Amino acid sequence: MTKASPAAPGHVNLKMLAEHLQLSQTTISLVLNNSPSARSIPQETRDRVTEAARRFNYRPNYFARSLRQSRSMSVGVLAPDLSEGYFTQVMSGVVQELTAAHYFYFTACHDWKRELIEAYPRLLVERAVDGFLLLNTPADRIASPVPVVAISAHGAAENVTNIVLDHSLAARQALAHLFELGHRRVAVMRGPRAIPDSEFRWQAIQQVAAEIGLQLDPALIVAIDAAGWSMEAGYHPMAPEIGYKPMQALLERTRDFTAIFCFNDIAAIGAIRALRDAGLSVPHDVSVVGFDDIQSAAYSTPSLTTVRQPLAEMGRCGAKVLLERIENRDKRFPAEIIMQPEFVVRESTGPVPSPRSL
Secondary structure (H helix, E strand, O other): OOOOOOOOOOOOOHHHHHHHHOOOHHHHHHHHOOOHHHHHOOHHHHHHHHHHHHHOOOOOOHHHHHHHHOOOOEEEEEEOOOOOOHHHHHHHHHHHHHHHOOOEEEEEEOOOOHHHHHHHHHHHHHOOOOOEEEEOOOHHHOOOOOOEEEEOOOOOOOOEEEEEEOHHHHHHHHHHHHHHOOOOOEEEEEOOOOOHHHHHHHHHHHHHHHHHOOOOOHHHEEEOOHHHOOHHHOOOOOOOHHHHHHHHHHHHHOOOOOEEEEOOHHHHHHHHHHHHHOOOOOOOOOEEEEEEOOHHHHHOOOOOEEEEOOHHHHHHHHHHHHHHHHHOOOOOOOOEEEEOOEEEOOOOOOOOOOOOOO
């Protein structure tokens, strides 16, 4: 039996809902929070609670719940940007995990500005976030009183768990594929120094190349302009132009190469366009390998051979570990969790062409 309506929809608190349903506040809280303990409550009672909450548009008191739990149920997510590609796929995993845990998140984009990388964490701490998730953002620049998990940051820092890719395996997959196809003159497009992954990937490429007997010619090494990795440069930081310009510069210098391994898929797509504009065919004249396996990689022309990072999985793992660290402040967590890449062969790579003058 229930009492009359307690109040107008949207103005009902837990106590009023309990009086209306003639149930304890604890019972209602267990049901609405989907607690495991709610399974012992009869289904009919659970249905009454959820129906009443829906009818009266009941919303839990956020601040009261935060005080009881000593947590804000929110985290801060810092990233250089949230453009199409790497970040959107990582965030899909992050959002999935945080949503399932009923956590809210604040996202701040620092655009690689040092002052913002240092300022945003302070601002988010003032908003009482329970922890930080860093996407491709250096952890050693952040002094945090709360748990931190960094994805693709690599830097060792106290109170931080790093989710990283096995770059040695990724480089081996890509270079071995080109080597087996007969390529010996392989160009490499390095990433901007500001990106934490860049140096680790480059070191892995050099090491693997030496191990398999692939000589890397310094004349065939180009880099994405760090100054161009910013919206201040006049184009989006993840636009294909970041790969177009370095490839264009390489072609002006030499055409004595048969393949190129690019820092990421966006750069690879730009490189393919530059090769075409120079009258070269991919992969007939030059094979191109990307990195990340963003959604558009399979639909570019030609479709892109690439190293697949498990980006959504990395996002889910990062968010899950962060929530575990928030829940268990005294537990020891690994400093690093290594994720495995997968090599995806598509249309942009093929056998080394017959000898000719490029």
